[in-house]
Amino acid sequence: MPRNYNQRQQRNVEHLEAIAAGQEQRTVLEDTREIYISKCRVMTRILNELEGVDSEGNNVRALALELDEDGNAVEYIGAARGVYRLNLPIRPDTARRLFAAISVDTTLPKKRRRVNAVERMEEEREDYDEVHNQEQVVVVLDNAGTVDNNDPARNLQTVCAQTYQNYKSALKWWHMHHDPINKGKIGCDWPTSVDDQINQQIKAYKRDVGMKKRRGVMRQKEGKSAFNLTGYIALCDYFNRMRPVGHQFGWMEGVFAQLFIKLSVNTIGRSDNIDDLLMGNLDEDSDSITILFGNTKADIEGESTSDKKRLFSNHFQPKICVMLGLAIYTWCKIDASCVSDSRQYTYRRSPTSDTQ
Numbered sequence: 322m323p324r325n326y327n328q329r330q331q332r333n334v335e336h337l338e339a340i341a342a343g344q345e346q347r348t349v350l351e352d353t354r355e356i357y358i359s360k361c362r363v364m365t366r367i368l369n370e371l372e373g374v375d376s377e378g379n380n381v382r383a384l385a386l387e388l389d390e391d392g393n394a395v396e397y398i399g400a401a402r403g404v405y406r407l408n409l410p411i412r413p414d415t416a417r418r419l420f421a422a423i424s425v426d427t428t429l430p431k432k433r434r435r436v437n438a439v440e441r442m443e444e445e446r447e448d449y450d451e452v453h454n455q456e457q458v459v460v461v462l463d464n465a466g467t468v469d470n471n472d473p474a475r476n477l478q479t480v481c482a483q484t485y486q487n488y489k490s491a492l493k494w495w496h497m498h499h500d501p502i503n504k505g506k507i508g509c510d511w512p513t514s515v516d517d518q519i520n521q522q523i524k525a526y527k528r529d530v531g532m533k534k535r536r537g538v539m540r541q542k543e544g545k546s547a548f549n550l551t552g553y554i555a556l557c558d559y560f561n562r563m564r565p566v567g568h569q570f571g572w573m574e575g576v577f578a579q580l581f582i583k584l585s586v587n588t589i590g591r592s593d594n595i596d597d598l599l600m601g602n603l604d605e606d607s608d609s610i611t612i613l614f615g616n617t618k619a620d621i622e623g624e625s626t627s628d629k630k631r632l633f634s635n636h637f638q639p640k641i642c643v644m645l646g647l648a649i650y651t652w653c654k655i656d657a658s659c660v661s662d663s664r665q666y667t668y669r670r671s672p673t674s675d676t677q
Contacts, residue, residue, distance in 0.1 A: 360491035365405035
């Protein structure tokens with residue numbers, strides 16, 4: 322039977338260009354995009370502070386960044402404010418100097434509180450303004466008080482190995498990022514020579530960090546701590562015992578929290594994956610409940626999420642049993658409109674109710 326082409330939706334070229342532009346913006350998650358832009362602010366600031374000339378007599382700062390008539394670095398616009406315009410494609414020697422500077426910069430390791438994407442962007446802008454309002458000079462010395470040109474930061478705390486590699490991911494994404502309307506950014510292919518150069522420096526830096534940890538210069542632990550079983554049991558027990566406190570908290574507070582923590586631990590899933598779970602994600606297989614995520618942070622395209630998470634019941638400790646927690650939540654969960662109606666009915670009192 323021939324297709325009915327008359328029912329196919331007609332689209333013009335401008336519509337298709339807008340769709341393609343939106344697809345280009347969604348190459349990374351929104352929160353990750355903000356983190357990458359903040360790292361690009363740091364990297365372009367470092368390039369703007371370069372001084373001297375190369376072996377051919379060229380100004381290294383002019384080779385790395387676009388400069389105006391007065392010799393000042395030009396910034397991008399919009400959400401990329403504070404990021405200086407790079408001369409793309411980036412030169413291997415520029416990338417080499419950039420990551421050499423990152424490896425010895427003692428001002429980059431910072432302890433930040435956990436904030437959302439909006440607060441993080443505001444903090445990064447405040448940091449950017451602060452950096453441009455004062456001149457910072459980083460002097461790296463060894464124990465003897467003299468500069469070690471081979472490894473000047475051997476006895477100083479610098480960024481961890483994972484953060485060092487994240488700078489490469491941010492630079493590569495920004496190098497290829499194309500958004501001329503909102504940021505004034507024209508994308509460019511990532512050079513293979515630059516990738517090889519940075520990978521070589523990352524390997525060397527990881528060895529340096531390992532030696533620093535061995536000498537006690539840097540902390541052994543990186544990232545988040547492993548989940549503690551005793552703490553998990555205590556959390557489940559606390560949420561199971563939660564009761565309403567006046568009119569501030571309801572019964573569903575603890576019912577929701579106990580299931581959320583159980584699903585997070587048993588699926589080893591991030592909070593955003595647990596928050597987006599639907600009944601369509603659940604299924605049963607023999608004596609287990611299976612959960613299938615659409616995508617994860619490590620697999621944004623959803624290419625390797627076909628592995629099912631299997632949940633089993635715990636007959637010995639019901640307080641941490643995920644099946645029991647799911648059953649309690651399913652039977653206690655009611656529609657929001659029903660909740661509002663029930664509250665109105667509960668708290669509605671007749672004028673003569675106190676006297677009867």
